[in-house]
Amino acid sequence: MYDSFSIFCPVSRLDTLKLLAEEDVLIEWSRPIFLNFTHSQIVDKLEEYCSHRLGFVEKVRGDIYVCERGLARVHQERSREQSEKDGSTAEEGDDGTPKAKEEDVKEDESLLAEAQLRQLGPEHAAAIHSLYPANDMESVEVFERLIRALPAFGVFSSDGELAAWMVQSYYGAMFSMQTLPAFRRRGYGLLLARRLTSAVLARGYIPFVVIRPENSASQNLYSKLGFRRRYETVRAILRPKGWLRGSDGEEAVVPEGSGVGGEEELTEAEVPEGAAERSRGEAEVPEGD
Structure with missing residues (x-):
């Protein structure tokens, strides 16, 4: 397990991050630290x-990528609150709540003619976690808790097999959209994204997803649902000098004087499997189906 924290800092005030180096009494730098999705400029x-x-x-x-309908609702609510304070009349408009389009309803009904969409249960967490691209950074217990507490949908085939799924995470985050190879190209990804977006909006959150830059399939899918790119984010494991992770995934400190350790002495074999590829921009949202 990693110590974890998040950093909240306006991009215009990045110079204040010097405090983390100068007055870092609240951060334990002697062990690896897991930094959850954070603005890329902050991480740099x-x-x-x-x-x-x-x-x-x-x-x-x-x-x-953020759902524009959710942002519109927040802006309208703030405008309404301000108008009530001022005694003026707020301009009414789209409040961001999900509105089912007739063509979407027909498409969903067609997709579900030979399948069923329903809420996932904790019993599905292990299978979902095993195929999660970043399962070395998340535990199966996290999936179990999310599925118990938040909307998490699965598409099940006519014989009951879990074919595709998507889960709501903290606040309005939507993640772990995956479709098994045998069930791809059937539109299940769009179906799940549309249903989960509606569920997240109904709970009062602004839906958003993380998509790697080269994943044009997911970009196109969410663009159809009114999502727009906002900024680049980074999820990281910060290892102090002298720490390595073995092939078994265990963290270990390298004894001083052993001749191994430090960034300049890491060899390709010592780098966690897949880390080099992920550091070049791979995010957790898989290819769309």
Whole structure:
């Protein structure tokens, strides 16, 4: 397990991140630290200011796409609140709540003619986690908790096999959309994204997803649903100098004087499997179906 934290900092005030290097009494830098999805400029500055402490940094990059309907609803609610304070009349418009289009309803009915869409159960967590692209960064227990507490949908074939799925994460995040190879090219990804987006909006959240830059299939899918790119984000494991992760996934400190350790001494064999590829921009959202 990794210590974890998030950093909230306006992009216009990135210079204040120097405090993490100068007054870092609240951060334990002697062990690997897991940094959840954070604005890429913040991570870049963090690496710059704390380079004297860091060894190998494993990164996963992706773009944040946000549902415009959710943003419109938030803006309208704020406008209404301000109008009530001012005694003026707010301009009415789309409140961002999901509105089922007739063509979408017909398409969903057609897709579900030979399948069924329903809420997932904790018993599905292990199978979903085993195929999750970043399962080395998330535990199966996290999936179990999310499925118990939040909307998580699966498409089941006529014989009851789980064919595709998608889960709501913290706040309005939607992730882990996957379709088994035998069931791809049937539109299940769009069906799941549409249903989960509606469920997240109904719960009062702004839906958003993380998509790797080269994943044009997912970009096109979410664009159809009114999602727009906002910024690049990074998920990272910050390892202090002298720490490595073995092939079994276990973290270990390298004894001083052993001749191994430090960023400049890492060999390809010592880098966690897949880390080099992920650091070049692979995010957790899989290819669309």
